Amino acid sequence: xxxxxxxxxxxxxxxxxxxxxxxxxxxxxxxxxxxxxxxxxxxxxxxxxxxxxxxxxxxxxxxxxxxxxxxxxxxxxxxxxxxxxxxxxxxxxxxxxxxxxxxxxxxxxxxxxxxxxxxxxxxxxxxxxxxxxxxxxxxxxxxxxxxxxxxxxxxxxxxxxxxxxxxxxxxxxxxxxxxxxxxxxxxxxxxxxxxxxxxxxxxxxxxxxxxxxxxxxxxxxxxxxxxxxxxxxxxxxxxxxxxxxxxxxxxxxxxxxxxxxxxxxxxxxxxxxxxxxxxxxxxxxxx
Amino acid sequence: xxxxxxxxxxxxxxxxxxxxxxxxxxxxxxxxxxxxxxxxxxxxxxxxxxxxxxxxxxxxxxxxxxxxxxxxxxxxxxxxxxxxxxxxxxxxxxxxxxxxxxxxxxxxxxxxxxxxxxxxxxxxxxxxxxxxxxxxxxxxxxxxxxxxxxxxxxxxxxxxxxxxxxxxxxxxxxxxxxxxxxxxxxxxxxxxxxxxxxxxxxxxxxxxxxxxxxxxxxxxxxxxxxxxxxxxxxxxxxxxxxxxxxxxxxxxxxxxxxxxxxxxxxxxxxxxxxxxxxxxxxxxxxxxxxxxxxxxxxxxxxxxxxxxxxxxxxxxxxxxxxxxxxxxxxxxxxxxxxxxxxxxxxxxxxxxxxxxxxxxxxxxxxxx
Amino acid sequence: xxxxxxxxxxxxxxxxxxxxxxxxxxxxxxxxxxxxxxxxxxxxxxxxxxxxxxxxxxxxxxxxxxxxxxxxxxxxxxxxxxxxxxxxxxxxxxxxxxxxxxxxxxxxxxxxxxxxxxxxxxxxxxxxxxxxxxxxxxxxxxxxxxxxxxxxxxxxxxxxxxxxxxxxxxxxxxxxxxxxxxxxxxxxxxxxxxxxxxxxxxxxxxxxxxxxxxxxxxxxxxxxxxxxxxxxxxxxxxxxxxxxxxxxxxxxxxxxxxxxxxxxxxxxxxxx
Numbered sequence: 032x033x034x035x036x037x038x039x040x041x042x043x044x045x046x047x048x049x050x051x052x053x054x055x056x057x058x059x060x061x062x063x064x065x066x067x068x069x070x071x072x073x074x075x076x077x078x079x080x081x082x083x084x085x086x087x088x089x090x091x092x093x094x095x096x097x098x099x100x101x102x103x104x105x106x107x108x109x110x111x112x113x114x115x116x117x118x119x120x121x122x123x124x125x126x127x128x129x130x131x132x133x134x135x136x137x138x139x140x141x142x143x144x145x146x147x148x149x150x151x152x153x154x155x156x157x158x159x160x161x162x163x164x165x166x167x168x169x170x171x172x173x174x175x176x177x178x179x180x181x182x183x184x185x186x187x188x189x190x191x192x193x194x195x196x197x198x199x200x201x202x203x204x205x206x207x208x209x210x211x212x213x214x215x216x217x218x219x220x221x222x223x224x225x226x227x228x229x230x231x232x233x234x235x236x237x238x239x240x241x242x243x244x245x246x247x248x249x250x251x252x253x254x255x256x257x258x259x260x261x262x263x264x265x266x267x268x269x270x271x272x273x274x275x276x277x278x279x280x281x282x283x284x285x286x287x288x289x290x291x292x293x294x295x296x297x298x299x300x301x302x303x304x305x306x307x308x309x310x311x312x313x314x315x316x317x318x
Numbered sequence: 319x320x321x322x323x324x325x326x327x328x329x330x331x332x333x334x335x336x337x338x339x340x341x342x343x344x345x346x347x348x349x350x351x352x353x354x355x356x357x358x359x360x361x362x363x364x365x366x367x368x369x370x371x372x373x374x375x376x377x378x379x380x381x382x383x384x385x386x387x388x389x390x391x392x393x394x395x396x397x398x399x400x401x402x403x404x405x406x407x408x409x410x411x412x413x414x415x416x417x418x419x420x421x422x423x424x425x426x427x428x429x430x431x432x433x434x435x436x437x438x439x440x441x442x443x444x445x446x447x448x449x450x451x452x453x454x455x456x457x458x459x460x461x462x463x464x465x466x467x468x469x470x471x472x473x474x475x476x477x478x479x480x481x482x483x484x485x486x487x488x489x490x491x492x493x494x495x496x497x498x499x500x501x502x503x504x505x506x507x508x509x510x511x512x513x514x515x516x517x518x519x520x521x522x523x524x525x526x527x528x529x530x531x532x533x534x535x536x537x538x539x540x541x542x543x544x545x546x547x548x549x550x551x552x553x554x555x556x557x558x559x560x561x562x563x564x565x566x567x568x569x570x571x572x573x574x575x576x577x578x579x580x581x582x583x584x585x586x587x588x589x590x591x592x593x594x595x596x597x598x599x600x601x602x603x604x605x606x607x608x609x610x611x612x613x614x615x616x617x618x619x620x621x622x623x624x625x626x627x628x629x630x631x632x633x634x635x636x637x638x639x640x641x642x643x644x645x646x647x648x649x650x651x652x653x654x655x656x657x658x659x660x661x662x663x664x665x666x667x668x669x670x671x672x673x674x675x676x677x678x679x680x681x682x683x684x685x686x
Numbered sequence: 687x688x689x690x691x692x693x694x695x696x697x698x699x700x701x702x703x704x705x706x707x708x709x710x711x712x713x714x715x716x717x718x719x720x721x722x723x724x725x726x727x728x729x730x731x732x733x734x735x736x737x738x739x740x741x742x743x744x745x746x747x748x749x750x751x752x753x754x755x756x757x758x759x760x761x762x763x764x765x766x767x768x769x770x771x772x773x774x775x776x777x778x779x780x781x782x783x784x785x786x787x788x789x790x791x792x793x794x795x796x797x798x799x800x801x802x803x804x805x806x807x808x809x810x811x812x813x814x815x816x817x818x819x820x821x822x823x824x825x826x827x828x829x830x831x832x833x834x835x836x837x838x839x840x841x842x843x844x845x846x847x848x849x850x851x852x853x854x855x856x857x858x859x860x861x862x863x864x865x866x867x868x869x870x871x872x873x874x875x876x877x878x879x880x881x882x883x884x885x886x887x888x889x890x891x892x893x894x895x896x897x898x899x900x901x902x903x904x905x906x907x908x909x910x911x912x913x914x915x916x917x918x919x920x921x922x923x924x925x926x927x928x929x930x931x932x933x934x935x936x937x938x939x940x941x942x943x944x945x946x947x948x949x950x951x952x953x954x955x956x957x958x
Contacts (some may be wrong), residue, residue, distance in 0.1 A: 052814035056768030060761055060831075061781070067828045068787050075791075076658060083670050097678050100685050123698055128693035133942040137935055138695070139878070144931055145702050146885045148709065148924045149908050151916065155554060155720055156705035159712075162560045166708070182560075183546055197702070198885070202878035203837055209874060210844050242841030247786070248836055249880075255792035261505065265546035269684040275792045276892075277506070281403040282672040284677055285798070291794040299790045300783055307779070364900060369910025376919070397900045398737070398910035404895070407798070413805035413816045414899050494885035546842055550912035570914070577719040606813060629914070 070187025078289030083282075091290035098274060098291060100279065105271040106298070108185075108260070109253040112192035116200045116249050117242070119193065124204035124241075125234075142198045154191065154262050161187060161263075191259040196252070200245040207241030208234075247303065254299055256290075271295060342355050342375050342386030345620060352391075352444045352614045359391030364610040366405060366416040368595070369398040371469075373621075373628035380624040386615050392608045400409035409434065415602045417609040420468050423594050427458035428667040435464045436599040438610060445617035453634040456594060457664060465596035466613055467634035469625075472662065473509070473591045474651075476556055476571045480580045489586045491563060493536075498543040502555060502564035505547035507680035508665065509591070512535060513565060516588040516663070523666040527675055534679040538686040547684075556581060568651050569631035583651055589661030594634070702830040706928055713921035720918055740907060740923055747903040750819070751887040754826035759880040761827065762834025769835065769869065770842040788829040797896035800825050804897065817899030825897040826887045833886065834879035841875030842868075 082088045127138050145153065161181040168178045181187055211234060219229045257272035271291065278288030285309045356685045363382070377379030383394040397403040402425040408414060409429075421429065429435050438460050453467040477486055481500060492501050492513065504510040512522050514533040524530070545561055553570070555561045557577045571583045597616055599609045615621055619637035626633035627645055632652040638644060639653060646652050654660070668676075690706065716725035736738060765785070788796050801817070808816020833870040845868065853863040869876070891905040908920050 048918060053920060054768070056771075057781070060765035060768065060785075063761060063828070063831070064781070064784050067800065067803075071796070072802055074799045074802050075795055094678065097681055101681065119698065122691075122694055123864065126695050129688070129691055131946070133939055133946060136826065136942075137939045140931070140935055141699065141882070142702075143881050144886050144928065145706055147888050148928060149905055149920065150889055150891075151908055151912075152921060152924055153705050154707055155551070155916070156708040156712075158551065158554060159558075159708050159721065160704060162555070162558060164558055164560050179592075188801055192462050194702070194705075199833075199882065202882065203840055206874045206878050207840050207844060210841070237844075240843045244836045244840050248789070248833060251786060251789045255790070257794075261547075262551055262695075266541060266544050266684075266876045272792050274681065276794050278677065279792075279794045279798055280401065280407065281673070283673050285407075287674070287677075289795070291862060292791055295792070296790050300759070302781075303783065303786070304914075314838055368913045369907070370917075374737075376737065376917070395900045397898075397902055398907070399895075400910040400912050408801075408896070411801055413801055415814050420690045441911050450908065490778040550915060553915045554720070558721035573718070573915070577717055577722050577724070602814070650750060 042204075075289045075293060078286050079293045080290075082286060087225065091199055091287050094287060095290070095294060098271065101269050101271040101274050102291075102295065102298070104268055105256070106252050108188060108192065108270065109250055109256070112189050112253050113194065113246055113250040115189060116193050116196055117246065120197060120200035120204055120245065124208050127201075127205050128209045135205075135209070141200070142201050146195075146198055150195070150258065153194075154259060156168065157194070158182060158262060159190060161190075182263060185264065185265060185267050188260045188264040188268050191198075191263040192256055195256075195259060196249040199248040199252075203241040203244040203248065204238065205241075207238045211237050226304075243306070251269050251299055251303070255295060326484075329361055329674060342378065343381045345380065345385050345389070347389070349620045350618055351448075352618060353520055354389050354611065354615070356391045357559065358605070358608050358611070360393075360553045361605050361608055362393045362395055363418065363605050363612055364395045364416045364603075365418040365612070366397055366399065366408075367418075371398070371420070371595075372628060373624040376628070379628055380621070382616075382621055382624060385621070386612060389615075390608070390611060392605075392611070394612075404452045409600055412602075415604055416600055417603040418597060418612055419600050419604050420595050420597050422665075423456065423458045423596070423664040424667045425599060426465055426596055430459065430464055431602070431667070434601050436601055436603060436606065437463050438466070438599055438613065440466065442610060443614045443617065445614050445619075448617055448619060448622070448635050448637045450634050450636050450639070451648050453594060453626050457666070459596070465598045466617060467494065467594050467596050468616060469629060470569050470592065470594045471569055471631040472583045472585065472593075472660070473512075473565055474568050474571065474583050474660075475563060476552075476566055476574065476581055476583055478556065478559060478561070478578075478580050479582050480559070481562035485582070486563070486584050487587050489513050489565075489588050491539050491586075492565065493543065495543055497562045500543050500562035501544050502546055502548050502552060502561045503540065503544060505549050507676055509565075510547070510683075511676060511680075512591050512663075512665075514540075516590070518587070519588070522663045523593065523668065525669065525672050530672075530676050534676075534683055537683045541683065541686045567631070567646075572646070572649070572651065573631050585654070585658075585660035587660075589663055592662040592664055691870070699702045701725060709921050710925045710928065711775070713925040715918050718915070718917055720916065720921065731920045731926075733917075733919045734890040734926070735870060737919065740904070740919065743902050743904045744927075745905045746797070746901060747888060750822060750826060750903060751884050754823055754830060754887045756824075756833050756879055756883040758827045758830035762831050762879060762883075763838050763872075763876050764840060765831070765865070766835045766838035766872075770839060775830075782835075785832045785835055787832075788885050789832045793829075793890070794896075796829060797893040800828070800893070801896040815899060817897060819900075819901050822894055822898040822901055822903075825893050826890065829890070829893060830883035830886050833882040834876075837879035837882065838872055838875040841872035845871040896951035 078290050079091055080087060082090060087124065127135055130138065163180070163182065167181065171178060179238070215231060215233055219233045224232060255272040256270055257276045258271045260268050261273050275288045278284045278291065369576055373379045373382050383396055386392065387394055391680065402422050405419060405421060406425060409416070409419070443466065446466060449467055449483060453470060459465045475486055475489065475491065492503060501645065503513065513531050514536040515522050518532055518536065520529050520533065543686070548555060548564065552564050552566050553574060554572050556564055559578065568583065571581065575581050597613050599606065603609055619635060619641065622633055622635040622638045623641055623644060626638050633639060641647065650658065702920055712720050712723065714726050714728070715723050716727035716729060769778060769781055804816050804821045849867050850863045853867045854860060858866065889905055891909045894903055894906055904923065908916055911917070
């Protein structure tokens with residue numbers, strides 16, 4: 032047997048072995064997914080395609096146009112919030128990796144800790160800070176300045192969303208950035224690439240998996256954000272998450288709500304697919 | 319891995335801090351009017367109530383559930399909801415059973431129509447005599463066959479006297495451009511529509527689409543002057559002086575006033591929405607006898623007094639209203655005299671078609 | 687650059703913790719308002735310790751968060767390794783999309799659909815009560831899983847796939863190779879995944895409400911208060927959680943720094 036042949040046999044062997052292992056590892060997960068994700072998904076679909084009496088109908092989908100503004104707004108806000116979160120979190124995660132190992136561990140916990148507090152209480156506290164007669168405005172008045180309208184503006188909604196999802200961006204970014212070999216950067220510097228090009232050519236491509244994960248974990252749930260926009264945005268924005276919340280909660284309008292969330296799911300899936308296509312071309316990463 | 323370990327340590331630490339102090343569960347048994355035995359000792363009673371809707375021992379008050387447990391030996395399993403519709407969807411899913419629920423009027427109407435409630439013979443309830451006649455035979459339970467009143471209340475207009483000139487006597491103030499940017503309203507369609515419907519002198523339970531269209535048009539006119547549509551955050555906004563006026567419940571106004579004495583209250587001349595939350599036994603209950611005992615217990619003057627103090631809504635119990643120690647005895651807002659009594663309208667259960675119709679209009683209103 | 691980094695971290699942390707400071711501040715309020723401060727008092731902390739319902743809810747919350755985190759982390763890490771090893775691109779995309787569904791759906795849709803499923807199964811089994819600790823546990827694991835997978839996958843992509851193969855070629859079993867080679871290289875992803883799972887579990891309300899039955903957690907207790915108002919007592923409970931975590935972090939950190947210093951001293955002596 033020639034060397035090449037032997038290598039071929041070995042590779043085939045390792046591939047089948049790998050396939051077996053990967054299936055084995057996935058088995059409990061796949062069972063879990065089908066029981067508690069796919070079956071409930073069918074329940075939602077069943078609601079979306081029926082009326083309150085359980086008869087098949089497409090009527091729910093005809094009412095979609097009523098909510099197009101809310102769906103559109105939700106995607107716009109989710110996009111803005113995701114972009115702002117990424118821009119703020121990237122340098123944050125990068126600077127984190129520059130600290131000592133002990134400090135990094137503590138900071139990682141500190142990033143997550145605010146989210147352990149109750150969302151409702153945190154939102155109330157943010158309201159206390161940015162209210163018309165809130166803490167910031169009182170400080171401004173004390174310093175002889177004009178009050179600024181912060182609450183009940185689109186900006187407040189974006190702030191609330193960024194605040195809420197920030198840790199979900201920082202953590203994946205941090206975990207990939209911390210693994211980039213400093214020797215690589217030195218090598219790049221030795222080869223004459225300056226700061227910006229080093230970032231673009233070395234750091235950014237290497238942190239791509241973390242960026243994609245972070246974007247997914249922020250964008251996907253933020254489309255269906257509820258509560259935050261309602262409390263901080265006043266009448267300035269009405270997100271689809273709040274609409275679905277009230278529709279699904281009431282048994283008689285549940286079918287309508289199920290339809291909306293089904294549509295939302297499909298649109299988000301399309302978004303993720305487009306994003307994957309992009310990242311696929313960029314660096315051959317598949318998520 | 320270290321982090322996970324430290325989380326475990328933390329949890330252990332927190333649990334060790336937790337020392338379960340005793341709450342006030344002793345009542346003077348000589349003051350009890352009904353008869354309570356320990357016949358059902360060891361059984362369980364599942365109660366499903368609104369959150370913060372019972373005297374729970376906070377601030378030295380009586381812990382009603384603990385007192386019932388001590389008196390009868392029945393274990394009370396207590397859970398809470400924040401919305402009639404949430405309670406309803408929980409109930410109809412069949413995922414759970416409850417022995418006691420405390421829904422509002424229109425929800426009771428629906429539950430009775432759908433035969434989801436057990437009949438209760440009020441003649442067996444010795445404390446039913448204390449319920450005020452005006453809260454008996456209400457529209458949703460005309461024969462008093464399913465429910466006993468727990469709490470009643472009315473919506474009114476709360477306003478900040480430092481931000482509003484003069485007194486207010488009409489819902490139209492919520493449309494006044496003078497207060498643009500300082501006006502709050504309800505963040506749910508039924509209550510928000512009700513305000514417009516009262517101004518338009520409509521029946522709150524109209525099924526005529528034209529009526530709802532007219533109300534929606536009026537609500538759209540209101541959108542530019544609104545600061546926000548609120549529910550529970552109304553407390554913070556009104557107490558902090560961040561808004562000039564808001565419609566909310568009379569009892570809650572009394573709580574807000576404790577923290578902001580500038581607040582005033584009015585029952586607008588167009589009339590107001592009135593509600594009554596009543597105690598019911600849902601079908602599928604597993605401990606009917608204990609449930610009936612609990613119903614009777616809630617109507618005990620001493621118990622009803624503790625609840626009335628804690629909830630700050632009006633009590634349907636005559637013994638409470640005339641009780642010497644009652645903080646809100648003769649309170650003009652909770653218990654207006656006959657000539658001060660505003661026109662009232664009840665919410666009825668709406669058919670699915672109308673609900674869908676006004677829900678669709680509501681989205682339009684929100685986006686206007 | 688170093689100074690700028692420090693300032694940047696500081697500013698972001700300050701903004702992140704400002705609402706928490708407001709929370710701690712109002713937990714000391716003498717009145718029941720969370721908007722106007724009327725005076726300093728420890729009143730709400732006394733109330734908190736006396737409130738057995740709140741304390742039970744706190745215990746339930748922590749128990750649920752720990753158990754669901756452990757299950758979700760193990761299941762999710764294995765799944766990520768398995769997904770990473772998948773050859774069929776379409777199958778891989780499919781599994782990943784499905785696993786993201788709980789993240790995509792508004793909470794209430796996940797919650798209600800799970801409740802309907804549990805109710806159906808419960809009825810089939812003839813149970814009067816189909817909801818409880820185990821159903822809420824299943825729900826929490828379900829919505830935490832995609833976060834664990836999404837944290838572990840990028841780390842797997844960074845590791846050299848030949849390492850595990852090399853280990854196996856050198857005679858270790860696949861399991862040994864996983865624990866000795868793969869796991870250490872993805873550990874930071876596993877930890878962030880676990881951290882996120884814990885975070886999501888500890889503050890979930892909507893899904894919990896529909897799947898919990900009479901198993902009450904702290905967020906459930908707080909959200910259902912909104913018929914009336916959320917009392918500063920709940921602020922006190924959250925402040926206690928916040929402060930105890932901070933203290934714990936501080937203690938851990940101090941000992942670590944001390945250790946690091948000792949180590950460096952030893953190495954200095956060694957050099958001499």
